[in-house]
Amino acid sequence: MNDKRTDQTSPAARDLIARDRRHVWHPFTQHGTEAEPTVIARAKGASLFDAQGREILDLISSWWTCTHGHAHPKINAALARQAERLDHVMFAGFTHEPAVSLAERLAALLPADLNRVFFSDDGSTAVEVAIKIAYQSWINRGEPRRRMLLAFDGGYHGDTLGAMSVGRGSQMFGAFRDLMCKVCVLPYPATFDGDDAADEREAGALSAFDALLTERGQTIAALIIEPLMQGAGGMRFCRPRFLKRLVETAQKAGIIVIFDEVATGFGRTGTLFALEQAGVVPDLICLSKGLTAGYMPLSATVARDAIFDMFLGDSFERALPHGHSFTANPLSCAVALASLDLFDEERTFDRIAHIHARHRDMLGVLAARTDVTKPRVLGSVLAFEVKEGGQYQSEQSRALRDWYLAHGLNIRPMGATVYLMPPYCITDEELARAYAGMIDGLDALASGA
Ligand SMILES: Cc1ncc(COP(=O)(O)O)c(C=O)c1O
Structure with a gap:
């Protein structure tokens, strides 16, 4: 797998990571093996931006919290x-x-x-x-x-x-x-x-x-x-x-x-x-x-x-x-x-219904893949299993997570489960990017790229 990570080479990012390494204990993290954390400098709408201003689509709504978008x-x-x-x-x-x-x-x-x-x-x-x-x-x-x-x-x-x-x-x-x-x-x-x-x-x-x-x-x-x-x-x-x-x-x-x-x-x-x-x-x-x-x-x-x-x-x-x-x-x-x-003001339920319909359009694409099982959609959530995806924090799920991050997508598989749960403000263009990247990641995993 490609393990290219977010570009964090600026002096400010290096300094922050060094300070983080000295004093911070992160959640659900094995500090003995985990790669360095990604510095996030700001966020807007469905996107996070790293220290270099590189965009990362927040496709799991920052642990399922972000609804209307960042910095509304x-x-x-x-x-x-x-x-x-x-x-x-x-x-x-x-x-x-x-x-x-x-x-x-x-x-x-x-x-x-x-x-x-x-x-x-x-x-x-x-x-x-x-x-x-x-x-x-x-x-x-x-x-x-x-x-x-x-x-x-x-x-x-x-x-x-x-x-x-x-x-x-x-x-x-x-x-x-x-x-x-x-x-x-x-x-x-x-x-x-x-x-x-x-x-x-x-x-x-x-x-x-x-x-x-x-x-x-x-x-x-x-x-x-x-x-x-x-x-x-x-x-x-x-x-x-x-x-x-x-x-x-x-x-x-x-x-x-x-x-x-x-x-x-x-x-x-x-x-x-x-x-x-x-x-x-x-x-x-x-x-x-x-x-x-x-x-x-x-x-x-x-x-x-x-x-x-x-x-x-x-x-x-x-x-x-x-x-x-x-x-x-x-x-x-x-x-x-x-x-x-x-x-009410933003007719959010229309947006959720729209995301739901777009997700459903992906079901056929996912069902046609031999490396995917149990594709499913509920509201704004799209999920499926990667065959032989391993347990939570397995090598494969971490590799897939790192591939997605390196390609500007915050998608964090849970063991074999890959899912999208985007903020409701996500645009059609962003969703298209999310689906394409999600599939490219599976292809990269399958080919060992
Ligand atoms: C259904 C459910 N209950 C409780 C929690 C715990 O919430 P918190 O992480 O805010 O303590 C979570 C977190 O993911 C959850 O998904």
């Missing part, structure tokens, strides 16, 4: 306005306009009585909070027997301890097994376009769930799932009707249902939230990433009224003992509000 003038202005007014204030005993307005907006956008918004900082903490709410709600109800959590094979919910526990099916966290809480893992019926075993796998997952309910239904506190699409597990999809059956069965058995929409939220699957496509209402939903259009750390765990009511009482013991220094940071909330406005 309206979001920049909202951020600057809020910084002039109120930068931050602790959120216990204090409140402020951006947080209240954002809570109101989210409650109005979410279905039924998903009305109560708990703010935290990122996807992992949103999940952590949901797990703690679910768990404590059973204690507050006088049913402490319900302690077991259910999660799905291949699910990923973040890197804090609770979130890792429900993500144990992702095989990412072997070193921490002994620290995790009790979780049962159910099979996940990953489906794709033209999958003729989808019915069978869905039935298998549902009957595994039924068996578990019969065996120990009364001990289960909550079930967590990434609705319609497992992200880090490899862009694995499930169908809305499976999700609906699952949720109905769980709620009938009294189990609290948590939707982790950290990755799927804010348009990624074609609707604002994935739950809309299944027509179900979870008891708790976790939001982050696209919440602030990729600008600021912020997350929200939204609870149905009945869940919130279980924390009311005369003693602090019934309250949720959880909070963070930057809970409901006003700058983040102001940015989230500006981002929500843009969905």
Whole structure:
């Protein structure tokens, strides 16, 4: 494979990399083997620009966060306005306009009585909070027997301890097994376009769930799932009707249902939230990433009224003992509000539908390749498997990632899974470049270039 990297030869770039090497510990990085990081100097729209001004199309939206595009003038202005007014204030005993307005907006956008918004900082903490709410709600109800959590094979919910526990099916966290809480893992019926075993796998997952309910239904506190699409597990999809059956069965058995929409939220699957496509209402939903259009750390765990009511009482013991220094940071909330406005102002769902149609046009091209399996599209996400692509961080997936980067594309395969999840502002010309480069990378991989 060609291992030509971004040109980082300028003295300023060399200096920054040397300083980075001395003091920075990067996420998901083996510093013993990893090549030097790419210096990014600025970003605009769907593009990042390195120290030499070379363009890199951000085709995975910077870890799935960037929705309307980098450096959007309206979001920049909202951020600057809020910084002039109120930068931050602790959120216990204090409140402020951006947080209240954002809570109101989210409650109005979410279905039924998903009305109560708990703010935290990122996807992992949103999940952590949901797990703690679910768990404590059973204690507050006088049913402490319900302690077991259910999660799905291949699910990923973040890197804090609770979130890792429900993500144990992702095989990412072997070193921490002994620290995790009790979780049962159910099979996940990953489906794709033209999958003729989808019915069978869905039935298998549902009957595994039924068996578990019969065996120990009364001990289960909550079930967590990434609705319609497992992200880090490899862009694995499930169908809305499976999700609906699952949720109905769980709620009938009294189990609290948590939707982790950290990755799927804010348009990624074609609707604002994935739950809309299944027509179900979870008891708790976790939001982050696209919440602030990729600008600021912020997350929200939204609870149905009945869940919130279980924390009311005369003693602090019934309250949720959880909070963070930057809970409901006003700058983040102001940015989230500006981002929500843009969905209407820029007719973002038309753009998402357009990206979806363009992605679908690629399905035939991908299906015709002998080195590709399971091509699939959901909303603005296009994914497929490279045959014999190896595990997460395999030599092959890193080689492909490096090839793409060297050719101006930020595409980072997860093991055998190659995917595009672009910002919604991406233009037709940029998409054409993305598809052509994506295919060229596969050809280069196949020829060992
Ligand atoms: C579905 C899902 N939940 C939770 C997380 C964790 O979010 P964060 O990395 O912001 O902690 C992620 C991150 O990719 C995710 O995809």
